[in-house]
Amino acid sequence: MKNDISLLSAKDMRRSILAALITAASVICGIIPFFNLLSILEMLASRQPFDRIAVQCIIIAALLIAKSVFYGLGIAVSHRVAFSTLIDIRKRIISHMERLSLSDIAGQKSGSFAQVVDNEVEQVEVFIAHALPELLVASIIPVAVLAFMYTVCWQFALILTIQIPVLIVFMMLFMKRYSSKFEELTQRTGKMTADLLEYIEGIRVIKVFNTGRGKTNEILQRMKDYISWVKKVSTVMTFSKFIQSCIISSGVFLTAAIGTGFLIEGSIEYKDFVISIIFAGFFGESLGKLLTYTFKVMKFNSSRKAILSVLSIPVRDRSEKAAKAMPGDIEFSGVSFAYADSAAVSDISLTARSNASTALVGASGSGKTTIGKLINGFLLPDSGKVSIDGVPTCNISEASIAELVSYVQQDAFMFNTSIYENILIGNPEAKRDKVYDAAKKAQIHNFIMSLPDRYDTQAGEGGCRLSGGEKQRISLARMILKNAPVIVLDEATAAIDAQNEQAVHRAIEAVSKGKTTITITHRMNTISDADNIIVVENGRIADQGGHRELISRCDLYKRLMDAQYAVENWTVKEEEVC
Ligand SMILES: Nc1ncnc2c1ncn2[C@@H]1O[C@H](COP(=O)(O)OP(=O)(O)OP(=O)(O)O)[C@@H](O)[C@H]1O
Numbered sequence: 001m002k003n004d005i006s007l008l009s010a011k012d013m014r015r016s017i018l019a020a021l022i023t024a025a026s027v028i029c030g031i032i033p034f035f036n037l038l039s040i041l042e043m044l045a046s047r048q049p050f051d052r053i054a055v056q057c058i059i060i061a062a063l064l065i066a067k068s069v070f071y072g073l074g075i076a077v078s079h080r081v082a083f084s085t086l087i088d089i090r091k092r093i094i095s096h097m098e099r100l101s102l103s104d105i106a107g108q109k110s111g112s113f114a115q116v117v118d119n120e121v122e123q124v125e126v127f128i129a130h131a132l133p134e135l136l137v138a139s140i141i142p143v144a145v146l147a148f149m150y151t152v153c154w155q156f157a158l159i160l161t162i163q164i165p166v167l168i169v170f171m172m173l174f175m176k177r178y179s180s181k182f183e184e185l186t187q188r189t190g191k192m193t194a195d196l197l198e199y200i201e202g203i204r205v206i207k208v209f210n211t212g213r214g215k216t217n218e219i220l221q222r223m224k225d226y227i228s229w230v231k232k233v234s235t236v237m238t239f240s241k242f243i244q245s246c247i248i249s250s251g252v253f254l255t256a257a258i259g260t261g262f263l264i265e266g267s268i269e270y271k272d273f274v275i276s277i278i279f280a281g282f283f284g285e286s287l288g289k290l291l292t293y294t295f296k297v298m299k300f301n302s303s304r305k306a307i308l309s310v311l312s313i314p315v316r317d318r319s320e321k322a323a324k325a326m327p328g329d330i331e332f333s334g335v336s337f338a339y340a341d342s343a344a345v346s347d348i349s350l351t352a353r354s355n356a357s358t359a360l361v362g363a364s365g366s367g368k369t370t371i372g373k374l375i376n377g378f379l380l381p382d383s384g385k386v387s388i389d390g391v392p393t394c395n396i397s398e399a400s401i402a403e404l405v406s407y408v409q410q411d412a413f414m415f416n417t418s419i420y421e422n423i424l425i426g427n428p429e430a431k432r433d434k435v436y437d438a439a440k441k442a443q444i445h446n447f448i449m450s451l452p453d454r455y456d457t458q459a460g461e462g463g464c465r466l467s468g469g470e471k472q473r474i475s476l477a478r479m480i481l482k483n484a485p486v487i488v489l490d491e492a493t494a495a496i497d498a499q500n501e502q503a504v505h506r507a508i509e510a511v512s513k514g515k516t517t518i519t520i521t522h523r524m525n526t527i528s529d530a531d532n533i534i535v536v537e538n539g540r541i542a543d544q545g546g547h548r549e550l551i552s553r554c555d556l557y558k559r560l561m562d563a564q565y566a567v568e569n570w571t572v573k574e575e576e577v578c
Pocket of ligand 1: 339363364365368
């Protein structure tokens, strides 16, 4: 994707210009009646016939109607532009996120993405739909008023003109000092949203571990800090608005004061005095609006930056140079990978042979999952090379690897749609009987059939209506349906109950025949038949070989086996219960 810095598409830009022109027409229709009013005053003063005055009144009415029609039309067009821009930006963010690999978005809080997709994009919509037309109206009026004032009384015009540089200097000084606060506001709001989301998502853990008060107080304190910061910034804004208001009001005040003197002197006509005060009022009001919209421009600008910061997260685009992923040996040579700055695996070299079973074992946190994610291209190595059938994964598109590899993890994600649709993700082209067959093999068919809506039962948000074991079996059904040549099982059966476990393992064995399988597990009893067992320790390979070899020479492997044996034979003594 090209790094497009414009938030508006060319079509919306054209529509936006159209909205601006229509709004400008509305402003002109709103200004002309004052000249007609002036004519009426002159006619009344010179006792002109009523029909001539009536014509002027009709023209005023027609212009005011035209003003409203044009204004409504302008707003309608700008709303259309704003809405389509809103959808367009959200689509761009989503498609950009889809193209980012897991390593590209590692370290980004999901809440900060949500803040950009929701709040910041909303700000752009509000700006285009409301602020832009108003800004335009507020910019035309002062220019028109000044042009008129110079024809009536240059002294009045000068008073109004002087207001402009005074305001500009004030605003420049203000913005120099405070524009960074708007960016800070965006960042702080993003962080607050992310923290709140994390709190809501983690509420179950908080309750289970009874840390509710502490965590709640912590989040409340952060909210208080945020609100008190916003209040401080608002006080500065309010003070600035007060100063602006004083500068703006001085125009009407000085026009009225000096005009009264001119009137007493007889150097100005009464009607010119009245219209000048009215126009000075308009001038001030429009300047006030312009300044208000300056803040909106600043807010828009910081929202725009936040959106572009997401859109400019670099994509390591592998789609163009993409070689096709073909089944073959999976090889790691000197691979290292670190999350942020903490190393997860270091200088790993291993081979998972094609059409053979490889198991990865090791203590928690030793780097097994990271190896799994490096195989399926979710992660790319910081150094060294991961290759499939001799082709480095960095040269293969994610889509091609996804076709080749089925990756089943412990934390199976379910979409809030039917169970049928959730299984179908494995192979969207599959016929209904194949879906049922996969579900049967994964030992989940009977359970699904026992539900009131059977396969049409909704999984709930994130699969919340299903147990961990049910989600894992659905996830395995997906894998069976996909029938990919490489299978990576990362603790894929850890939550399955003992009753179903044997059958699930038999199904996995049957599906794995003639395929390359990599099993990551803590259940040592399930991998002793693997062709190659790789023992991982602190991000490095401690040893590898068959079960018999390892049991005879690898201390860590023996310890892992012993621990498994102890768990299996663990019984509660009667006295311990009492
Ligand atoms: N997204 C992440 N960001 C930062 N560090 C991470 C991330 N994921 C894993 N790690 C760290 O990388 C190291 C290896 O983690 P990994 O998940 O690969 O271990 P594992 O052997 O699969 O552990 P387990 O058996 O508990 O699943 C650990 O120290 C872990 O804390």
